[in-house]
Amino acid sequence: MRARAPVLAGLLSLAAQTGRADPTWPAATDHMEEIVYQLQGFRGSLFNDIITPCDNEAAGPGRITASEWLRVGFHDMAPHNKYFGTNGVDGSLQFELNDGENTGPGHATTLKFLANYLSSRSSLADLIAAGVYASVRSCGGPVVPLRLGRVDATEGGNGVPQPQNSIGTFISQFDRMGFNATEMIQLVACGHTLGSVHSPEFPEIVPAATGQISFDSSNAVYDNKVVTEYVAGNTTNPLVVGASIAVGRNSDGRIFGSDGNVTIRAMADPTVYRNTCQALLQRMIEVVPAGVTLTPDPIAPYAVKPVGMQLTLNDGAATLLLSGYIRVRTTELPASSITNVVLTWKDRNGGNSCGSSATCSVTATLQGVANGFDDTFGFFPIQATIPVASGISSFTLVLNFNDGTSKSYDNNGNSYPMSDAVILQKPQSCLLQGSGALTVSALVRNDIVGLPVNLGVSYLVPRNTTDGNPVPALTQANITMTAGDCVGQYTFYTASFTIYGGLSYNARLSVTAGSGATAYSDDFIKASDLSGTCGTFSGSATCANVTVSSTSSLPTSTTSSSTSVSATTTTTTTSSTAAPTPTIKTNVGGYVFVSCWTEGTGVRALSEASFAYDSMTLESCMANCTGFDYWATEYGRECYCGNSLASSSAQAPNGDCSMLCAGDPSEFCGAGNRLELYSTTATRTTSATPTPTATLAVKPTVGDYVFVGCQTEATSQRALSEKTYADDSMTLESCAAFCAGFTYFGTEYGRECE
Numbered sequence: 001m002r003a004r005a006p007v008l009a010g011l012l013s014l015a016a017q018t019g020r021a022d023p024t025w026p027a028a029t030d031h032m033e034e035i036v037y038q039l040q041g042f043r044g045s046l047f048n049d050i051i052t053p054c055d056n057e058a059a060g061p062g063r064i065t066a067s068e069w070l071r072v073g074f075h076d077m078a079p080h081n082k083y084f085g086t087n088g089v090d091g092s093l094q095f096e097l098n099d100g101e102n103t104g105p106g107h108a109t110t111l112k113f114l115a116n117y118l119s120s121r122s123s124l125a126d127l128i129a130a131g132v133y134a135s136v137r138s139c140g141g142p143v144v145p146l147r148l149g150r151v152d153a154t155e156g157g158n159g160v161p162q163p164q165n166s167i168g169t170f171i172s173q174f175d176r177m178g179f180n181a182t183e184m185i186q187l188v189a190c191g192h193t194l195g196s197v198h199s200p201e202f203p204e205i206v207p208a209a210t211g212q213i214s215f216d217s218s219n220a221v222y223d224n225k226v227v228t229e230y231v232a233g234n235t236t237n238p239l240v241v242g243a244s245i246a247v248g249r250n251s252d253g254r255i256f257g258s259d260g261n262v263t264i265r266a267m268a269d270p271t272v273y274r275n276t277c278q279a280l281l282q283r284m285i286e287v288v289p290a291g292v293t294l295t296p297d298p299i300a301p302y303a304v305k306p307v308g309m310q311l312t313l314n315d316g317a318a319t320l321l322l323s324g325y326i327r328v329r330t331t332e333l334p335a336s337s338i339t340n341v342v343l344t345w346k347d348r349n350g351g352n353s354c355g356s357s358a359t360c361s362v363t364a365t366l367q368g369v370a371n372g373f374d375d376t377f378g379f380f381p382i383q384a385t386i387p388v389a390s391g392i393s394s395f396t397l398v399l400n401f402n403d404g405t406s407k408s409y410d411n412n413g414n415s416y417p418m419s420d421a422v423i424l425q426k427p428q429s430c431l432l433q434g435s436g437a438l439t440v441s442a443l444v445r446n447d448i449v450g451l452p453v454n455l456g457v458s459y460l461v462p463r464n465t466t467d468g469n470p471v472p473a474l475t476q477a478n479i480t481m482t483a484g485d486c487v488g489q490y491t492f493y494t495a496s497f498t499i500y501g502g503l504s505y506n507a508r509l510s511v512t513a514g515s516g517a518t519a520y521s522d523d524f525i526k527a528s529d530l531s532g533t534c535g536t537f538s539g540s541a542t543c544a545n546v547t548v549s550s551t552s553s554l555p556t557s558t559t560s561s562s563t564s565v566s567a568t569t570t571t572t573t574t575s576s577t578a579a580p581t582p583t584i585k586t587n588v589g590g591y592v593f594v595s596c597w598t599e600g601t602g603v604r605a606l607s608e609a610s611f612a613y614d615s616m617t618l619e620s621c622m623a624n625c626t627g628f629d630y631w632a633t634e635y636g637r638e639c640y641c642g643n644s645l646a647s648s649s650a651q652a653p654n655g656d657c658s659m660l661c662a663g664d665p666s667e668f669c670g671a672g673n674r675l676e677l678y679s680t681t682a683t684r685t686t687s688a689t690p691t692p693t694a695t696l697a698v699k700p701t702v703g704d705y706v707f708v709g710c711q712t713e714a715t716s717q718r719a720l721s722e723k724t725y726a727d728d729s730m731t732l733e734s735c736a737a738f739c740a741g742f743t744y745f746g747t748e749y750g751r752e753c754e
């Protein structure tokens, strides 16, 4: 990085100010978060390269690039019409460069730089808004909160105020943009602290011999001198004094003085200026067309974030490599105080099986550091070898510190998801950057083979240069992939495509099996990560079927008559000798399975009796709990009994209960913090027996029917299409009676039966 930007004292980054938790990963804003905060150093985006330091003149002498970025934000917003809900920060400036309102080279050079970052997850409009944040911050100004989700326009607008406009025209133009007469003064004062007015664009204002004239005496510092020098009467602002007066183009003078200098004088206080500009510039970049919804919260850097996580099938098809980085924000906590980061993964079915290793975990130590304007980060590289037989579904993280303490991160209680269902296999994929010839190989897990598999290529195509638009068009191609060899539990799919050559390195690749609710994908992979030649996959493995527990695997078809009734789990391969296939037992003695269930908060879900031993089975737990209404097994070897459930315990997906019973591997005995819960079928009288406090539960059986699971409707037709009715007194029993004779029945939306 070049010299660090001046950073005024007393500033904390947004995350530190708000103390907000990390978003749940992955978030739609993750890519922009890296562009904006992970600026320089290891995996740096270099987004601030041409605006840092603040006085950098990337587009030529006298042209302060940071001021041009800030100006692009205003010019893109300015056509907004709040009455019609049209325009706003929408990237339409790319189509407006020749319309006379947007003179000078600064807009085109700014847009050209920002376009390097254009992708399906970073619109030009969001990049323009990020450019406002970055330019102001690079010059020592406030952190402008950055909400995201802007959508790019496909045509231009107009309405940028011009220096010769009357004050009445200015007031009505700013009103149309959503700013009243006070805010107009503030916004102009917040914009005209950086940069200069240039003779080529405004010869009536700046004589050719002069070249350019600055708005204030510190034109490369985000400070309020544009205000204080105006108030003191010694300003050099060419839109207040000098040649502009005679030709009626002294627009800043007219605007600042329009309320008798009341607003501008208040901004002579540096704190008032800073706070006002932080709020007004946020408002400016949040002016968007009607129908565009920005994220509720501004982005902030994650405390801990997985970046570039990728699965690859190793040669021989016996193991997967999980690679990537855990990025730790080290702003308040030096990277040197972190001993290591431990990543612990869950197998494909949410359990802890990972072959011969005792623990499914890897340890990473610091490899590189990066920084943004206000933050520093350490990167901990992950290289985990995962047996294909057990696979991966998620992971959690622990940071260990030199002082012996540690901190766990579980993605806000969700674990960090990592699916092994579809993998873009980089070693067997390649891109010739010159010609744009692309070949992509993907691996699809055999339990979902049969879903259509598509390669999505999102790439940039230059516009017709005669239009003068420097921003390429974001283009999407969708190519059907063809099935090839089966290797163990995966099947290869391939597709070829020719990307427009010149910008092929900027393309992003996604492989998707299925669509809608049943889509599995490996997304947003940089084409530039691929090598020029496709490697061959060496080592073969017998093609094997895969069975995945219901929570880890979405149904491939809700109408299929072969939909498995039991929530089976674990991975079985046809080549291995048959181990007993564990299933959920719906009935044990006189008890029925209720569901997988969580422990209570600070209290056991079932608290009246407990047992733990290594020969645990469902039957032995039931015997231990004789006389109780409920019993449950947990963590493979624990058993709990009770007549009521703690109110803070709750139903959990059946697949969470993924641990086998220590004394019988054909049965499930819950998991960590998960109870395999059974309930008596004996009729209870509320006077004699406490009513369960956690009341609503899935009924495992209704008449002769057993509960299959919660299923989605089919796409454009009913999942169950033979017979339907709807009624406000709908019960499972009445629907079962209506559907007597059919293999399946289902209830939906509280009052529908099919």
Ligand SMILES: *[C@@H]1O[C@H](CO)[C@@H](O)[C@H](O)[C@H]1NC(C)=O
Binding pocket: 180, 181, 182, 183
């Ligand atoms: C503009 O709006 C602000 C905030 O609502 C208000 O304080 C100010 O008085 C308004 N100015 C005018 C001229 O209406």
Ligand SMILES: *[C@@H]1O[C@H](CO)[C@@H](O)[C@H](O)[C@H]1NC(C)=O
Binding pocket: 217, 229, 232, 234
């Ligand atoms: C403008 O005048 C103020 C007040 O007299 C003074 O402090 C400041 O240094 C002057 N600025 C310039 C650029 O002359």
Ligand SMILES: *[C@@H]1O[C@H](CO)[C@@H](O)[C@H](O)[C@H]1NC(C)=O
Binding pocket: 230, 231, 232, 233, 257, 260, 261
């Ligand atoms: C506002 O300030 C400017 C610059 O100091 C001055 O020329 C002008 O007379 C002031 N206007 C009023 C109404 O005070």
Ligand SMILES: *[C@@H]1O[C@H](CO)[C@@H](O)[C@H](O)[C@H]1NC(C)=O
Binding pocket: 464, 465, 466, 467
């Ligand atoms: C580019 O635009 C010009 C003018 O609009 C048109 O004449 C020309 O055919 C276009 N070229 C291409 C390659 O589309």
Ligand SMILES: *[C@@H]1O[C@H](CO)[C@@H](O)[C@H](O)[C@H]1NC(C)=O
Binding pocket: 452, 454, 456, 478, 479, 480, 515
């Ligand atoms: C890609 O094409 C396939 C088949 O034509 C279709 O099912 C799928 O929805 C498309 N995907 C996208 C992202 O357009």
Ligand SMILES: *[C@@H]1O[C@H](CO)[C@@H](O)[C@H](O)[C@H]1NC(C)=O
Binding pocket: 543, 544, 545, 574
């Ligand atoms: C995989 O399962 C399918 C459907 O149950 C079966 O037809 C096929 O023979 C199995 N394949 C192997 C290799 O066992």
Ligand SMILES: *[C@@H]1O[C@H](CO)[C@@H](O)[C@H](O)[C@H]1NC(C)=O
Binding pocket: 611, 613, 615, 620, 621, 623, 624
């Ligand atoms: C609980 O069951 C185990 C296994 O059958 C048995 O060894 C133990 O004695 C039982 N404990 C009680 C108190 O019933």
